[in-house]
Amino acid sequence: MTIPLTGQSPDRTAALFGRAMALHRGGQLAQAEELYQSILAAKPDHFEALHFLGLIEAQRSRYGEAETLMRRSLKINVRSAEAFANYARVLNALKRSQEALAACDKALALNPHSLEALVSRGNACKDLGEYARALACYEQALAIRADYIPALINRAAALTKLGRHLEALAVLDRALAFNPNHVEALLNQSSILRALFRPAEAAARCERALRVDACNARVHAGHADALSDLGRFQEALASYDRAISLMPDFFDARSNRARVLTKLDRYVEAIAEYQALRTVEAENFNVLNDLCFCKAMACDWSGLAPLAAEVTARATDGTLAVDPFLFVGFDSTAEQQLACARNWLRLRKIDGVERTWNRADFSDDKIRVAYLSGDFRRHAVANVIGELFELHDRTRFEIVGVSFGPDDGSAIRSRLIKAFDRFIDATNRSDQDVARLLRDLRTNIAVDLMGHTNYARMGILADRAAPVQVTYLGFPGTTGADFIDYIVGDETVLPPSQQPYFAEKFVHLPGSYQVNDSKLSLASVQASRAGFGLPDKGFVFCCFNNPYKITQPLFEIWMRLLKSVPGSVLWLFGPNRLTVTNLRHEAVRHGVDPERLVFAPALGIADHVGRQHFADLFLDTVPYNGHATASASLWAGVPVLTCLGKTFPGRVGASLLRAIGLPELVTETLGEYEALGLRLASDRAMLAAIRAKLAQNRRTHPLFDTDRFRRHIEAAYVRMWKTFERGEPPQNFSVDPVGDPLLIRINP
Secondary structure: OOOOOOOOOOHHHHHHHHHHHHHHHOOOHHHHHHHHHHHHHHOOOOHHHHHHHHHHHHHOOOHHHHHHHHHHHHHHOOOOHHHHHHHHHHHHHOOOHHHHHHHHHHHHHHOOOOHHHHHHHHHHHHHOOOHHHHHHHHHHHHHHOOOOHHHHHHHHHHHHHOOOHHHHHHHHHHHHHHOOOOHHHHHHHHHHHHHOOOHHHHHHHHHHHHHHOOOOHHHHHHHHHHHHHOOOHHHHHHHHHHHHHHOOOOHHHHHHHHHHHHHOOOHHHHHHHHHHHHHHOOOOHHHHHHHHHHHHHOOOOOOHHHHHHHHHHHHHHOOOOOOHHHHOOOOOOHHHHHHHHHHHHHHOOOOOOOOOOOHHHOOOOOEEEEEEEOOOOOOHHHHHHHHHHHHOOOOOEEEEEEEOOOOOOOHHHHHHHHHOOEEEEOOOOOHHHHHHHHHHOOOOEEEEOOOOOOOOOHHHHHOOOOOEEEEOOOOOOOOOOOOOOEEEEOOOOOOHHHHHHOOOEEEEOOOOOOOOOOOOOOOOOOOOOHHHOOOOOOOEEEEOOOHHHOOHHHHHHHHHHHHHOOOOEEEEEOOOHHHHHHHHHHHHHOOOOHHHEEEEOOOOHHHHHHHHHHOOEEEOOOOOOOOHHHHHHHHOOOOEEEEOOOOHHHOHHHHHHHHOOOHHHEEOOHHHHHHHHHHHHHOHHHHHHHHHHHHHHOOOOHHHOHHHHHHHHHHHHHHHHHHHHOOOOOOOEEEOOOOOOOOEEEOO
């Protein structure tokens, strides 16, 4: 901050004030504060002493105290441009942006060339989301002084907010050309490089900064973030520890450290840290979301019920941004899920824009469909959807892939890239740039495969990338977005009664809405049962869903099944030690030998499907079913027992089973689920008949008929586009499988 020079000190206090100012400039804040207080004891209206005390409080990040002192000083002297500029910075720190703008206006009226005031004005505009005005302020400052690094750094920050990462990097390069050792510029470049999935370069920037300032907690934390992205979790933990030792109340470092602890399979410590952080910042939505997910992933059900109740209340009353993906896993209603999604968008300031379209700009030759995803890599979505891209009818459609997730160099990513007519890596592009590119390509339909999942880029759709916008597959629920026109489902996952609780109109496909890849291969399994930790004999129940989908009431049913079926075991996915420990502890609590729980490690998709040869029955979870996991089990020939849930994520199992001709495995209540599970495990002939039926239906029923699915979803795209061409609003409709596969039934 700038020290104001206007105003006069009386002769008798001048020497004292001079000593105080020298101490202040030398960083001896406590000694300077003592002298300023001495001056004020004798002269309470001493402008400089009051203002400089405010500066000291601001340097200590005690902005409330700083604001009070500076406001008092400005009642004494209203002719100091520097003082108003300093006051604006404090107001910005307090997120009082409109007041900061007013203070900047006063500073600039006194001195139109005040660089601090111009930058503070830009920062206030930036905080208000007025990025064009912010950039103009920084440009004004740089026109006065091209090497003014605060203007360069904040200009880069505004560009980053706009998603213009490459431009932001270039601006920071300019700052570093003036000062190669500027720590903040290096650290900001590191953050941008992480956003661009360039963690090695990000780590290198932090290492440069640490050579300049080895005791900078923020740089140690930034280095830890980059190391975590690189999968170097032990080193990341050490860097977080160093940052926290330098700044014990460094909240973000502690929060990110907790995430790294989960990567190191140290869930007990992670949960304890999240709980401690909640006592510091109870309103921090990231910590609440992470704590809930961490406990659910570890099947730590102690205290989870009140947390779930808090999350539900916050999600629906809009007082906290609750992650919609976390929330759909709770026992919530469709109405609550809509409120959660809408509040998430509102609190994250993702607002849709209105656009006027000239229908003549779009060719009648082909419908251009762009699929948007951050999961064109080793991921469940990629595993099921690849063949659809390959099969699309190129005489009627042009298929574009837009990727904004990491390139993992996997075989599935290479396959997907080849399947598209055009593949766009949008990692380096802002949301607005991607939307503009798709508009320039005259994209007819944009299909979002993410919803509210990791790497989601809802801003692209909010900027209206295409006249018709659709959400499909990645997220089992409403986006809550008024800029998404349709959600693709089927009559099971999207019953018409739930339409009032979705922002999108329903598109019902015949069979199941979930596409599957009929080319999925099963690895040749050489191991015996014992090779997977299973007994040579005995019934094998299995559930390879993620542990966060396992609820305490459901697990109690599973334990009763084990007790009722002698010699049986339960084969589960065990991604971390705490999950294993907690579930085995729960088994003991229910009188079941914990060794009857067998835990499977993560494997590649072909190996995972292949090993299921040794399972007898897949026990689905509720309120969040298995999706790709359940269809993989059916492909492997393992029957899936499900219970129909209240909302989309809990109705997918029923959708899959009905599409493969096994509706008898869909139950309506947990009581029916338990009874049928016991019958199937006790009546070998009954189970054998179902397995034989599944083996036959795999090749004859819709679930794994990818080309049939392709025809139906293309019919849906045609219907969406024709509706737009006629100038009609989006409407509910169903694709009818009877007779002509392209016949469409419109729903009321």
